[in-house]
Amino acid sequence: MSISTHVLDAAQGTPAEGMALRLERQDGTVVGSGTTNADGRCPELTEGLVLEAGTYRMRFETGAWFARTQTPTFYPGVELVFEVADPAEHYHVPLLLSPFAYSTYRGS
DSSP: OEEEOBEEETTTTEEOTTOEEEEEETTSOEEEEEEOOTTSBOTTSSTTOOOOSEEEEEEEOHHHHHHTTTOOOSOSOEEEEEEEOOTTSEEEOOEEEETTEEEEOOBO
């Protein structure tokens, strides 16, 4: 099983490079972390990890990311909670972000 993400700055129309994020189990145990690359992806997030079925939380440090460009934001962080039902499947959890809104979906 793998979990991936892709963060896009919807206001600028560009990938969100340099955003810190982490992946946790429901109990708060951190199972992966990293920073988005120039394409807004974090390939090292679950690299080499064996994940199990269950509930996970992905935390994006949006406040710090926006602060680097002195952009006011309503969301200092975004947490997405999702269920991994089948460990054999790939789960893609993208984040479309602007200073005052965000959206997500289960990607492929």
